[in-house]
Amino acid sequence: MRVFVAGGTGVIGQYLVPGLVTAGHEVTATTRSALKANQLKNQGATPVVVDGLDREGVIKAVTAAQPEVIIHQMTSLTSLRGFRHFDRDFAVTNELRSKGTDYLLAAAAQAGTRRVIAQSFVGWTSGWSGSQIKTETDPLDPHPLSVTVHSLAAIKHVEDTVPTEAPEGLVLRYGVLYGHGASDAMLDAVRKRQLPMIGGGTGTWSFTEVTDAAAATVAAVTRGAPGIYNVVDDDPAPVAQWLPYLATSMGAKPPMRAPAWVGRLLGGEMTVAMMTELRGASNEKAKRELGWTPAYPSWRDGFTAWAQDYKAAHADAA
Numbered sequence: 001m002r003v004f005v006a007g008g009t010g011v012i013g014q015y016l017v018p019g020l021v022t023a024g025h026e027v028t029a030t031t032r033s034a035l036k037a038n039q040l041k042n043q044g045a046t047p048v049v050v051d052g053l054d055r056e057g058v059i060k061a062v063t064a065a066q067p068e069v070i071i072h073q074m075t076s077l078t079s080l081r082g083f084r085h086f087d088r089d090f091a092v093t094n095e096l097r098s099k100g101t102d103y104l105l106a107a108a109a110q111a112g113t114r115r116v117i118a119q120s121f122v123g124w125t126s127g128w129s130g131s132q133i134k135t136e137t138d139p140l141d142p143h144p145l146s147v148t149v150h151s152l153a154a155i156k157h158v159e160d161t162v163p164t165e166a167p168e169g170l171v172l173r174y175g176v177l178y179g180h181g182a183s184d185a186m187l188d189a190v191r192k193r194q195l196p197m198i199g200g201g202t203g204t205w206s207f208t209e210v211t212d213a214a215a216a217t218v219a220a221v222t223r224g225a226p227g228i229y230n231v232v233d234d235d236p237a238p239v240a241q242w243l244p245y246l247a248t249s250m251g252a253k254p255p256m257r258a259p260a261w262v263g264r265l266l267g268g269e270m271t272v273a274m275m276t277e278l279r280g281a282s283n284e285k286a287k288r289e290l291g292w293t294p295a296y297p298s299w300r301d302g303f304t305a306w307a308q309d310y311k312a313a314h315a316d317a318a
Contacts, residue, residue, distance in 0.1 A: 029047060033049070084147070093151075101157060172231045203278035208233060
């Protein structure tokens with residue numbers, strides 16, 4: 001099929017584009033950087049340099065490609081430095097999830113594209129009451145913290161518009177991404193003991209290894225009814241389990257511990273919530289309807305490989 005990937009050189013795009021090419025699809029992929037166009041070309045895609053917030057540029061690129069499927073993977077997370085200033089750090093990503101989504105949907109309508117697949121997230125977006133494990137039918141958080149109001153509104157925009165405005169609109173909610181090229185700042189913090197366990201570490205996280213995220217997205221090109229899918233591993237776990245395990249995988253000392261009031265002073269309300277209130281997610285729908293099975297069904301296996309990759313890269317740099 002003819003597939004248009006908006007955001008082809010990002011954390012997921014770097015694996016998604018070659019995965020689509022290997023699956024036999026004809027791929028056009030965008031990047032904001034002319035320097036990265038050769039990367040896309042070398043992976044077998046037709047590169048297009050365009051800013052996702054340039055409405056006319058996006059529409060021109062999509063109508064030229066005449067895709068049967070559009071995949072929205074545009075984010076801008078390079079400025080993320082913790083959770084205290086969440087909306088500020090996600091400002092550009094929020095625009096890409098609101099205006100950028102609208103531009104792609106407008107382009108899809110002009111090009112006659114039926115299937116649109118968009119990236120979303122599951123974790124802090126869920127309500128912090130009830131079950132520790134949420135499904136796609138559970139509502140988004142009705143009472144977000146003040147620092148996440150705009151970010152949650154942008155995610156809600158994606159989840160409301162893509163399934164309703166595209167003839168075949170799918171939204172893939174990835175969990176916390178990890179693996180080569182994803183969240184290495186977390187490993188730096190664990191190694192330096194700068195990621196403490198706050199409170200009892202009772203927040204439940206769902207993880208997604210980055211190549212698993214790409215594989216599920218490739219599957220969604222030809223599988224799945226319109227709607228929302230949690231693309232996470234099989235093993236949602238509290239911070240009290242996964243954080244010490246990650247430290248051990250890194251060969252680092254155990255994480256330091258801090259009461260919630262100290263965490264609130266050092267990292268803000270959102271940091272405490274991430275460590276103590278977060279809810280995990282079920283992947284049963286994605287496995288059933290997309291025909292997808294994660295290669296890393298548990299973060300336990302994935303963290304080991306991730307840590308080894310990180311240590312090897314840093315040994316080479318040294």
